[in-house]
Amino acid sequence: MNNTYDFIIIGSGFGGSITAMCLVQRGFSVAIVEKDRHPRFAIGESSTPAADMILRDLAESYDLPLLKKLSRYGSWQKHVPEVVCGLKRGFSYYFHEPGQPFQSSRDHSRELLVAASTDDKNSDTNWLRSDVDQLLSGYAADLGADLFEGTQIEKLNRSKDAWQVQAQRDDEPLQMSASWILDATGSPVFAERFLGVHSSSDGFYTNSRAVYSHYTGAGRWLDYLNENSFYTDDYPYNPDHSALHQFTEEGWMWMLRFNNELLSAGFLIADNMGSENPKKPAEAQWQRLCNRYPSLKQIFRNSNIAARPGRIIQTGRLQRKLGRVFGNGWTALPHTAGFVDPLHSTGISFTLSGIRRLLPILEQLDNGKLSVPDLNKYEETVGKELSFMDMLVSSCYISRFRFDLFTASVMLYFAAVITWEQRYLSGNRDHAFLCPDIPDLYEMVSDTHGELLMLGSGPINDKKSAGLIERIRTRIEPFNRAGLMDPEKYNMYRHTAVTLS
Numbered sequence: 171m172n173n174t175y176d177f178i179i180i181g182s183g184f185g186g187s188i189t190a191m192c193l194v195q196r197g198f199s200v201a202i203v204e205k206d207r208h209p210r211f212a213i214g215e216s217s218t219p220a221a222d223m224i225l226r227d228l229a230e231s232y233d234l235p236l237l238k239k240l241s242r243y244g245s246w247q248k249h250v251p252e253v254v255c256g257l258k259r260g261f262s263y264y265f266h267e268p269g270q271p272f273q274s275s276r277d278h279s280r281e282l283l284v285a286a287s288t289d290d291k292n293s294d295t296n297w298l299r300s301d302v303d304q305l306l307s308g309y310a311a312d313l314g315a316d317l318f319e320g321t322q323i324e325k326l327n328r329s330k331d332a333w334q335v336q337a338q339r340d341d342e343p344l345q346m347s348a349s350w351i352l353d354a355t356g357s358p359v360f361a362e363r364f365l366g367v368h369s370s371s372d373g374f375y376t377n378s379r380a381v382y383s384h385y386t387g388a389g390r391w392l393d394y395l396n397e398n399s400f401y402t403d404d405y406p407y408n409p410d411h412s413a414l415h416q417f418t419e420e421g422w423m424w425m426l427r428f429n430n431e432l433l434s435a436g437f438l439i440a441d442n443m444g445s446e447n448p449k450k451p452a453e454a455q456w457q458r459l460c461n462r463y464p465s466l467k468q469i470f471r472n473s474n475i476a477a478r479p480g481r482i483i484q485t486g487r488l489q490r491k492l493g494r495v496f497g498n499g500w501t502a503l504p505h506t507a508g509f510v511d512p513l514h515s516t517g518i519s520f521t522l523s524g525i526r527r528l529l530p531i532l533e534q535l536d537n538g539k540l541s542v543p544d545l546n547k548y549e550e551t552v553g554k555e556l557s558f559m560d561m562l563v564s565s566c567y568i569s570r571f572r573f574d575l576f577t578a579s580v581m582l583y584f585a586a587v588i589t590w591e592q593r594y595l596s597g598n599r600d601h602a603f604l605c606p607d608i609p610d611l612y613e614m615v616s617d618t619h620g621e622l623l624m625l626g627s628g629p630i631n632d633k634k635s636a637g638l639i640e641r642i643r644t645r646i647e648p649f650n651r652a653g654l655m656d657p658e659k660y661n662m663y664r665h666t667a668v669t670l671s
Contacts, residue, residue, distance in 0.1 A: 172479045173199045173200070173314070173345060173346045173347065174276065174346065174347050174348070175199045175200060175346065175347070175349075176188075176198040176199045176200065176348065176349050176350065176634075177198055177199070177200045177201070177348055177349070177350050177351070177352055177535075178200075178201045178202075178333065178335060178346065178348040178350075178351050178352070179194055179200060179201070179202045179203070179315075179351075179352045180203050180323065180351065180352065180353050180354060180355055180360055181202075181203075181204065181353070181355040181356060181360075181483070181506075181627070182202045182203075182204035182208070182303065182307040182317065182319070182354075183212060183214075183303050183354060183356055183502045184297070184302055184303055184518070184521075185354050185356070185504075185505060185521045185522075185525060186307075186352070186354030186355075186503065187202065187203060187303065187307045187309070187310045187507075188228065188306060188522070188525060189354065189503065189525050189529070189532075190202050190310040190315040191232065191233045191234055191237075191306075191310045191313055191315070191354060191529075192228060192231075192525075192529050193312045193529070193532065193533075194314045194315050194510055195232040195233055195234065195313065196232070196311065196533055196536075196611070197536075198535065199312045200310075200314075200315040200316070200532075201315065201316045201317075201318060201346060201348065201565075202307065202310060202311075202315055202316070202317045202318065202646075203318045203321050203323060203335075203337065204307070204317070204318065204319045204320070204321060205322050206307075206318070206319070206320070206322050207319045208300070208303060208304035208307060208319065209300035209301060209303070209304045209457060209478075209521065210231040210300060210303070211299070211300055211384075211478050211479040212299035212300065212303060213299065213434060213436075214299065214356070214433055214505070214512075214517045214518065215296050215297045215298065215299055215426050216258060216296055216297075216424075216426055216512075216515035216517070216518070217278065217294045217296070217297060217515070217518050217519070218286065218294055218295075218515050218516075218518065218519050218587070219286050219287070219294060219585060219587075219591055220519035220523070220590060220591055220603070221294070221518045221522050222241040222242060222294060222521040223444065223591065223594055223595060224519065224523060224525075224526055224594075225237045225238065225240060225241040225522065226238050226241045226549070226597075227526065228522070228525075228526060229241070232262050233634055233663065236305075236306075236309055240295075240296075240298050240302075242255050242291065242292055242293065242295075242372075243255070243258070243292070243293040243294065243295050244290065244291030244292060248499070249306070250615065251657040252299075252573060253301045253302060253305050254278070254298035254300060254425050254429055254430050254432075255295040255296060255297055255301075255302070255428065255429060256295060256296035256298075256426060256428040256429055257290055257293055257295070257296075257411040258286075258294040258295055258296050258411065258412055258426075259286065259290070259293050259294075259367060259406070259407035259408070259411045259412050260283060260285040260286040260287070260407055260412045260413070260663075261280065261282075261283075261284045261286065261415070261514075262281070262282070262283045262284075262409040262413070262414045262415060263282040263283075263415045263417060263576075264280065264281050264372060264391075264414075264415070264416050264417065264418050265280040265281070265535045265573040265576070266406070266416055266417060266418050266463045266465065266466070267419070268418075268462050268463065268609040269420055269462065269463075269464070270435035270464065271398070271464045271465050272394075272398075272465040274400060275401075276346050276401045277660050277661075278401075278660050278661040278662060279573065279574075280573050280659075281661060282573075282577050282580065282661040282664050283405060283406055283407070283409060283412070283661065283663065284580075284584060284663045285406040285407055285663055285665050286347075286665075287665070288664075288665050290411075291421060293411075296426040296434070297518070298428050298430070298432065300478060306330050306593070306621065307395075307573070308404060308597065315523060317345065317580070318337070318339055320339060320340050321337050321338065321339040321344060322337060322338045322339075323336075323337050323360070323364065324336045324338055324349075325362045326365075326479075327343070327351070328498060328499050328633070331349065331591075332347050332348065332499075333347055333348050333349070333350075333351055333499055334347050334405070335347065336350065341596070345396060349503075349535060350499055350500065350501070350520070350532070350535060350540070351483075351499060351500040352500070352501055352502075352503060352532075353365070353500060353501070353502040353503065353506045354503045354504075354506060355506055356505040356506055356593055357506065358490055358492055358506070359455075360506075361492055361502060361506065365494065365497060365500055366591055367492050367493050367494050367497065368492070368493050369490045369491065369493070369508075370490065370491060371487050371489045371490055371491075373557075373562055374491075374510070374560050375561065375564035375619070375623070376440075376488075376510055376511050376564045376567060377440060377441045377489065378421060378439060378440045378487070378488055378489070378511050378567070379438070379439050379448065379484070379485050379486055379487055379488060380436050380437065380439070380440045380483075380484065380485045380488060380512070381436060381437045381439070381452050381455050381456050381459070381482060381483070381484045381485075382424075382434070382435065382436025382437070382481060382483055382484075383435070383436070383456075383475050383476070383479060383481065383482045384432050384433065384434050384435075384475070384476035384478065385432070385433045385434075385435055385470065385473040385475060385476060386431065386432060386433075386473065386474050386475075386476050387472045387473045387474055388425075388433040388435065388469055388470055388472075388473040389468065389469040389470070389471070389472070389473075390427075390469075391409050391410050391414060391469065391480065392408050392409055392410050393413070393524050394465060394469060395409075399450040399480075400671065401671060403567065404660070405660050405661065405662065406567075406620070406662055406664040407532065408667075410425075410427050411427070413426060413515050414426070414427075414464070415513075416466060417570050417573075418437075418459070418466075418578070419464075419571075420436040420437065420439045420459065420462055421437065421439050421440040421568070421570075422437075422438050422441065422569065423435060423436065423437050423438070423459075423466065424436050424512055432476055432491065435627050436512075437455075437459050438511065438512065438513070438526070440570075441567070441569045443454035448484065448486075450615060452481070452482040452483060452484040453481075453482050455484065456482050457594065459554045463665070466475075472508075472653065477505050486618050487511070488509060488511055489511070489560070490508055490509055491507065491508035491510065492506070492507050492508060492554055493551070494549070495507045495545075495548065495549040495553075496548070496551055496574060497547055501528065501531075501532070501545065502549055502611060503521060503524060503528070504520050504523070504524030504525070504552055504555075505517060505520070505521045507524075507549075507552045507556075508552065508553075508556045509556075509560045510560050510563050511559075511563045512589075513563045513566060513567075514559070514563065514583050515645050516559055516564065516604075519603065520555065520559070520603055524548075524551075524552060524555075524603070526599075527548060527551065528548055530625045531544045531545060531548060551607075551636045554602055554606050554607065555602050555603045555604065555606060556614065557606070558586075558602075558604055558606035559604065560580055560620035561615050561616060561619040562583045562586065562604075562615060564618075564619060564622075565579040565582060565615070565618060565619045565622050566579045566580060566583075568623065569621040569622060569623070569630070572630050572635050574635065574639060575630060575635045575638065575639060577640045577655075577661060577663050578642040578643070578655065579618070579622070579642070580654055581605075581642065581645065581646055581654045582614065582615050582618060584610075584652070584654055585614070585646040585649040585650060585654060586611060586615065586649070586652060587604060588649070588652055589605050589608070589611060589649050590603065590604050590605045591649065591655055596618045597671055607626045609625075610648060611649060614645040614646065614649070617618060617645065618638070618642055618645065621638055621641070622638070626636075642655070643655045652665070
């Protein structure tokens with residue numbers, strides 16, 4: 171192994187490892203420093219058509235065939251079936267009330283299913299991150315990156331356009347140097363400790379925290395619906411094969427199922443709703459929330475916490491943003507730069523979109539110096555994307571007490587992401603993720619979010635809700651290429667994403 175590099179990447183999650191692969195393929199020397207050892211637990215597991223497009227783009231641009239194999243469920247199962255993933259056909263939403271079993275009707279008044287693919291072969295995936303991150307970091311090492319697992323950074327010093335790094339690897343001292351450091355930790359901790367950049371939740375509308383784990387033995391949602399005689403004949407897909415959202419008074423629960431029968435599940439608790447004291451043990455919070463919703467309690471009645479992570483984890487407030495995204499000799503990847511909320515499954519695609527935009531800037535190191543105007547543009551774009559996602563997510567949290575208004579609010583996201591997908595597939599790849607740089611699209615989301623804020627939190631009356639739903643219908647019309655908000659669809663959308671070749 172070398173001890174002098176062009177780039178040192180801190181963190182070997184999928185973002186850091188894919189960035190390392192691309193830089194190695196361009197001839198740069200790269201080290202990846204990982205404090206843990208693979209396989210290790212991580213979440214951020216739900217991919218989307220947008221992520222698939224970028225994976226295929228990077229695969230072609232940087233000669234990385236593995237990324238193309240991971241871009242669809244069918245090719246994943248054909249080439250790397252031993253790497254665990256889950257079939258994800260779309261996005262599913264169900265509305266629950268405290269103390270009441272789930273209720274709906276043949277017109278699906280309390281459920282919404284939005285397909286993102288036409289069949290299983292071409293569908294998206296849920297990533298078991300312990301498997302996927304191990305695969306990608308190993309692939310980066312096979313290509314020529316030096317991978318240092320079990321390594322803790324102890325000290326950084328920058329002088330003469332180079333970083334001097336002191337670390338501990340398995341309790342042995344390690345020294346290396348590099349021209350540039352990339353923070354791919356997905357956390358503000360490294361930047362705050364070593365780069366003097368602080369993270370803040372100031373300015374976010376969304377206010378949520380999570381209680382989550384992986385489970386074995388959890389029941390299937392479709393089985394529950396069928397056992398209770400709910401009408402599912404017109405479903406576009408099996409909701410267990412989707413990003414499954416169970417909306418509650420407190421916020422919502424995610425359910426992501428993998429092929430090995432593991433279930434990733436977590437409660438998002440919004441605006442400190444309910445009587446949940448964040449100082450209580452995570453297990454007590456989880457149990458109380460499950461008990462409050464009989465249908466969810468039924469799903470988890472025979473479940474156990476999986477060996478990895480072996481416990482229920484709780485977070486503080488999730489929303490955060492670094493004060494700076496780059497500085498003298500360093501840059502943060504998107505998920506390190508900031509985060510909003512798991513709603514809409516934007517994490518993987520947001521990270522990949524930023525990496526694709528950042529790579530040409532990093533490649534300027536060949537000429538000895540990175541362009542500060544280009545780095546400023548990268549920082550500005552990441553900030554704009556975080557702000558836009560915040561409004562999209564906040565709109566759904568505010569409207570969650572009325573499912574008709576909530577479904578209309580969700581359509582803002584689908585209008586934005588379909589617009590981005592169509593433009594990206596047509597070759598127009600300059601837009602920020604979800605296209606907040608399109609003025610009319612930004613105005614559509616901003617105006618609706620502003621009206622929802624004026625309605626306030628809690629129950630919303632029928633007249634105000636109906637009026638806003640109609641205004642949303644009108645606002646999305648210029649971007650509505652998938653029949654969104656068509657009453658004849660009864661909240662069942664068979665295909666909204668673009669078709670990949």
